[in-house]
Amino acid sequence: MTTASKTGPAPPLVLTPYLFLLPAMLVTLAVVLWPVAETVWMSLHNFILFKPRNVPFIGLGNFWRLLNDEVFWLSLGHSLVWISLVVSLQFALGLVTALLLNQSFWWRSLARSLVIIPWALPSVIIGLTWTWMYDFNVGVLNDVFVRFGLIDKPVAWLAQPTSAFLSIVVALIWQGFPFFAVTILAGLQTISAELCEAADIDGATRFQRLRFITLPAIADVIATALLLRTIWVANSLDVILVMTGGGPGYSTYTLPLYAFLKAYSGMEFGYGSALAIMLTLLLLLVVFVYVRRAAKELDQ
């Protein structure tokens, strides 16, 4: 005797949800999983693009090479400093901007629209714009700074290791802070006005209100924005590529840029893939935290 006969007729096999999911799964397979599998395959081979007839399997050879590659470690170190500086300063500027935009003033709508502009511009345009602003001969920054007496003579911002790195950090902060501003502003608008009024009646200072009401209320929003931005900044190379190409020397090399240059300049797709996989493994930790948070929010 079957279970069905005990408990009544068996429920029909419900295929509909799977059919609805199928197109998305196929697209994901084609545009995400297949390229990832291809990248893993390439990382295990000495794949040089202009030698398509000779692609020997070398196992973990590319990864062993990577561990002994001075430029890899240099790029990794730059990446860590780069992510820390860019994300933290973007967040700080974004938070201040969001708090200002949450105030009541007559041109608030215009200000909220204008603040989006850096975020809406293509990265290549941003890279070129800042490159010319920093230019030694005709750059507007040198001109303004000299006129205001801040510097005696023009500075070659992109020609010295430290100033080149920091110059790009500034450009990236400018590009990315609107994301934090808009996201945090959305969070701020969910805070109950009664809470703030109660704090005012209790005599809380502005700082105390920020510390004990505002920030805890938008902690989830901030955490999600920080995680997302960390992933994006860690992956980004376009602005660096346009502004310095990694130079001078290796001073603005980051891990994704190094992988890109190895693949598309050296045509070493095997080694470039190994570098990309290493970056992915490092980022998986951040992705894992993000996915867990997202799942928790869905459960709630």
Place this chain on the structure above:
Amino acid sequence: MKRRHFIQAAGATALSAPLMAPMVNTAKAQAATVRWWYHFDNPQNTPNELIAQFEKENPGIKIQAESIPWGGGGDYYNRLFAAIVAKNAPDCAMVKLSSQAQLLEMDALEPLDGHIKNWAGKADISDNIWSVNKAQDGKQYYLPLQYVVLYLYYRADWLQAAGLQPPKTYEEFLAAAKAMTKGDVSGFGMRGGGGGHDNWAPFVVGNGATFAKGGMVGEQALAGNRFYVSLARDHKVTPASAAADGFRQIVDGFKAERTGMIIHHIGSANELVAALGDKVSATPVPRPANGKGWTMFGDESNAVLSGSKNKDAAFKWISFLSGSTNNVAFNKLTGQLPVTTSGASSWTLHPKRFVDASAASLPLAGVLPDSPKTADFARTVWPTSMQRALLGQITPDEMMKTIEAHYNG
């Protein structure tokens, strides 16, 4: 139609089919669409007029011209190599000698010797240009299209004020650079960023360095490199931004009267004259005391890709572009020099002094080695090691060891 007549007609058709095949194939060839990849420095220029003229003269052949971003060469060749690997390459494309070895390694080029032998325009291109473009296996894969030669732009008025002649030797060059370096002005707009290897080569390859084994670490090669790096580090006759400067920066610096000399080719002449008028002139790059020297021959050719199914039609198109009057029209779009002798004799696009400087530089002109490693040398190895040497992170000799290792390590 009676049954017997039908069978007779069908039989005749079947028998004549093999005889018809060439006619069908000819019709197919006539109906070919040729995909051609090109890049122009000024994207506002288009080859549409030339295409219309060609299609009018060759009814049945359609040209599908695709403008590919140049991106310093990297973008263009990444796309071309990827298209070849993906078996979606164009029928023909603009190509440079520095990538010939890589394309041959990929079996991507069609030998053109047979076509060129029967091409009426062959004699209008000088033997020098044919031989420079020949591959190491002795075959001709490239059909020359345009060329430039790097020379030295200088501020004629500043040199005159200093009582100096246009520099011919390295020593005269240094003296001129020192004389022009005053306040915000630097004598030489050094290009330490991408593409700067062709500014460096006249001082290093020109002084005896070669790309053969040991050729970058010989005494003459090391001395040439030390001299070039010393222009920035010791003599300080270059802008502080030299390590990061690319093409646009050196040209704009020169136009803004912040530098007195730069190395580039005739492609910049009209832009510089528009800004500076008669104050700017040109002369071949400085040479060592023995007078030999070396400068970069900037080539551009068309090639037919081996995977093309329309090779004959593709050759018709590229030979059309290299023909006398068409080649002149084409080079007016790119701002470079025609490869045809007849075109060069009637060339009026640039002021004569720059055409003369190009012609005077031809005896010194050469190309980078026909090696798969050359592209990476130009795009990454040279700029990175040069910048590190300019910053003092490595010595000039260590820079040369890096280049030696890249080619011969």
